[in-house]
Amino acid sequence: MPDQKADGRRFETGHNHAEAEKLLFDEAQHLDDKEWGAWAELYEADAEYWVPSWLDEYELVTDPDTQVSYIYHTSRAQLQERIGRIQSRKSITALPLPRTLHMISNVVLTDIDDRNIDARSCWTTHVFDPRTRRQHLHFGTYRHRLILSDGRYRIARKKIIIMNDCIPTVVDFYSI
Amino acid sequence: MNVHTPLDGLIDDRPSDKAFHVSRSAFTDPDIFDLEMKHIFEATWSFVGLETQIPRPHDYITTFIGRQPVLLMRDGEGNIGCFLNTCRHRATMVCPFKRGRQKFHVCRYHGWAYDSAGRNISVTDKDDGQYPADFDNADRNLFPVARLESYRGLIFASLSADVPSLSDYLGDARAFIDLVADQSPVGQLEFVPGDITYTFDANWKLQFENGLDYYHFNSTHSSYVDILAQRTKSGDATGFTSERADEVEGQGSFNFSNGHAVNWSIKRQMRYGRALASDPDGLAEVKARVGDTRLKWMLRQRNLTIFPNLQIIDISSAQLRTWRPLSADKTEMTSHCLAPVGESPAARRFRIRAYEDFFNPSGLATSDDNVMYEFCQTGYAAQAGDTLGHLRGLDPGIGLPGDHVSELGISPVDYAFGKPGFGGETNFHSGYREWRRLLQHATGEAADA
Numbered sequence: 214m215p216d217q218k219a220d221g222r223r224f225e226t227g228h229n230h231a232e233a234e235k236l237l238f239d240e241a242q243h244l245d246d247k248e249w250g251a252w253a254e255l256y257e258a259d260a261e262y263w264v265p266s267w268l269d270e271y272e273l274v275t276d277p278d279t280q281v282s283y284i285y286h287t288s289r290a291q292l293q294e295r296i297g298r299i300q301s302r303k304s305i306t307a308l309p310l311p312r313t314l315h316m317i318s319n320v321v322l323t324d325i326d327d328r329n330i331d332a333r334s335c336w337t338t339h340v341f342d343p344r345t346r347r348q349h350l351h352f353g354t355y356r357h358r359l360i361l362s363d364g365r366y367r368i369a370r371k372k373i374i375i376m377n378d379c380i381p382t383v384v385d386f387y388s389i
Numbered sequence: 390m391n392v393h394t395p396l397d398g399l400i401d402d403r404p405s406d407k408a409f410h411v412s413r414s415a416f417t418d419p420d421i422f423d424l425e426m427k428h429i430f431e432a433t434w435s436f437v438g439l440e441t442q443i444p445r446p447h448d449y450i451t452t453f454i455g456r457q458p459v460l461l462m463r464d465g466e467g468n469i470g471c472f473l474n475t476c477r478h479r480a481t482m483v484c485p486f487k488r489g490r491q492k493f494h495v496c497r498y499h500g501w502a503y504d505s506a507g508r509n510i511s512v513t514d515k516d517d518g519q520y521p522a523d524f525d526n527a528d529r530n531l532f533p534v535a536r537l538e539s540y541r542g543l544i545f546a547s548l549s550a551d552v553p554s555l556s557d558y559l560g561d562a563r564a565f566i567d568l569v570a571d572q573s574p575v576g577q578l579e580f581v582p583g584d585i586t587y588t589f590d591a592n593w594k595l596q597f598e599n600g601l602d603y604y605h606f607n608s609t610h611s612s613y614v615d616i617l618a619q620r621t622k623s624g625d626a627t628g629f630t631s632e633r634a635d636e637v638e639g640q641g642s643f644n645f646s647n648g649h650a651v652n653w654s655i656k657r658q659m660r661y662g663r664a665l666a667s668d669p670d671g672l673a674e675v676k677a678r679v680g681d682t683r684l685k686w687m688l689r690q691r692n693l694t695i696f697p698n699l700q701i702i703d704i705s706s707a708q709l710r711t712w713r714p715l716s717a718d719k720t721e722m723t724s725h726c727l728a729p730v731g732e733s734p735a736a737r738r739f740r741i742r743a744y745e746d747f748f749n750p751s752g753l754a755t756s757d758d759n760v761m762y763e764f765c766q767t768g769y770a771a772q773a774g775d776t777l778g779h780l781r782g783l784d785p786g787i788g789l790p791g792d793h794v795s796e797l798g799i800s801p802v803d804y805a806f807g808k809p810g811f812g813g814e815t816n817f818h819s820g821y822r823e824w825r826r827l828l829q830h831a832t833g834e835a836a837d838a
Contacts, residue, residue, distance in 0.1 A: 264751065265583075266583035266584055266585055267583070267584050268582055268583065268584065269486075269487050269488060269489075269584070270486065270487060274582060274583045277741070278734070278737070278738045278741065279581070279582070279734075279737065279738075279741075280581060280582045280583045280741070281581050281582065281583030281585065281725075281726045281741060281744065281745065282583065282741075282745060283585070283745070283749060283750075283751040284745060284751050285741075285742070285745060294616055294619075295753070297615075297616070298612040298613070298615075298616060298753060299612075301612050301615060303611045303612035303615065304612040304613075304756075304757055305609060305757045305760045305761055305764070306756045306757055306760050345590070345763065347590075378584070378586065379586045379587065379588065379721070380585075380586070380587035380588070380750040380751070381587070381588055381750075382587065382588065382589050382590065382750060382756075382759045382760060382763065383750050383751075383756040383759055383760060384750050384751050384756075385751060385756065
């Protein structure tokens with residue numbers, strides 16, 4: 214393990230782990246606060262956003278080109294398409310929008326090189342639907358690939374694993 | 390004797406008066422739900438899987454027919470069997486896994502074992518068991534379903550023997566299964582790997598109707614329609630096809646016997662590309678093999694319902710979905726990306742992306758449908774009069790131009806055709822008439838008993 218200063222900065226690579234970790238929390242907060250423009254800006258223009266499905270009880274799909282995913286996007290523009298659908302107030306899934314609360318913990322950061330950090334974390338999202346008065350809990354793990362560009366971290370890749378994959382009615386970017 | 394049953398008045402079907410109404414209670418009444426499970430789902434043909442899901446000896450999958458767990462497996466000789474997934478000893482579910490491959494299934498409770506043909510091959514410590522003398526003569530094999538047959542690799546099972554052959558049951562709906570299967574150079578269909586299961590808090594018949602409903606598309610899916618329009622502007626026309634200038638644009642449907650129906654549309658310009666058309670070489674191969682007319686129908690949007698639990702939607706991608714009703718107001722859906730075996734990697738990638746785009750609880754269209762079913766379920770609880778939801782198309786309107794029926798070589802029991810905004814609802818009637826027939830058949834027997 215490399216030595217670590219109190220402010221989270223590592224000697225070898227210069228990565229600021231406290232800042233990298235904060236990006237994960239910022240992302241969660243943007244989603245819960247419905248600041249979706251700011252949320253999308255956390256992503257690189259060619260970011261990969263992947264929510265794989267499960268092959269069976271134990272294995273996730275591993276290849277989006279030959280296996281089915283819940284969501285597989287390869288650009289920020291595709292995330293913005295989803296945002297636009299919700300903001301148009303035409304999608305019935307958003308009338309009314311549920312309240313969500315993302316919790317992230319067990320964050321483990323691994324430096325990849327001078328520019329890239331991998332982050333593995335655990336997430337839960339509590340979803341309350343004011344229409345039905347029902348609440349759901351989605352949970353799983355995140356794998357972020359963060360990239361340092363122009364002095365700040367952005368998301369180059371995110372993989373969202375949903376552990377409880379019998380989905381109640383609808384699942385979208387804001388609820389996972 | 391005229392027996393009053395809970396079914397009286399559920400379907401108000403008077404063709405001569407051009408009336409068709411479905412009672413609100415058919416969607417909400419738990420007693421009706423119990424009758425549906427017993428006398429429809431557990432008494433007629435149900436889709437249970439694809440042969441390509443269990444290609445090798447000893448492969449298996451588990452699923453349900455109505456409320457009842459079943460184990461579908463291939464034995465050592467390659468024959469497919471379907472058995473109730475319950476141990477003969479103390480009813481334990483014998484196989485708790487979704488899928489796998491094993492020669493023997495051993496009940497974890499007391500160790501009774503079965504082979505992949507469903508035969509009991511071991512009763513633990515039988516000789517020490519002080520069993521009655523005739524125990525050795527008792528049938529200890531897994532209970533087989535009453536009927537099991539396949540069509541084009543689609544496996545159907547029935548828990549009742551009192552059903553026609555699968556071929557007769559499917560009737561001319563087979564032509565629309567063929568239009569999907571024949572997109573494969575080897576005539577086979579497979580599921581793209583990846584399990585998708587979701588629930589909605591509404592009656593299963595909302596899904597049954599929606600799969601045959603074009604009327605809802607522009608309103609329910611208006612946000613998706615906007616996205617499609619934006620994408621078209623951006624210029625990606627991969628897989629786009631068009632109809633010949635002499636084809637009359639419109640929407641049509643065929644009703645078949647035993648509750649099946651299909652709706653389809655003829656559009657001069659599609660709103661999205663098609664996996665089949667995304668690969669020019671693959672398209673040319675299919676065209677050479679099936680000819681212009683059948684290719685034309687392959688490239689038309691077609692929503693096929695095989696009563697009571699199967700829909701195949703062939704649009705930008707292909708989806709095969711089944712439902713398992715859990716209660717009058719809760720339904721579990723299983724959705725698969727359906728694909729022709731042997732298509733090119735590029736076409737497969739297009740198919741998967743298009744499938745994820747539209748379908749699934751995370752897709753841009755299906756998610757809206759799921760929420761809409763719940764709006765309907767809440768609304769059906771209103772103690773109000775009949776809905777007006779099954780009437781579009783009862784007037785003959787512009788009728789059926791062209792040679793749609795003869796092109797396909799089918800004899801539907803009914804058809805409808807209208808303008809592009811038609812969205813006929815008479816294609817639901819076939820399923821409701823079969824629904825009523827099965828329930829009345831069963832309650833009639835009960836009344837005689």
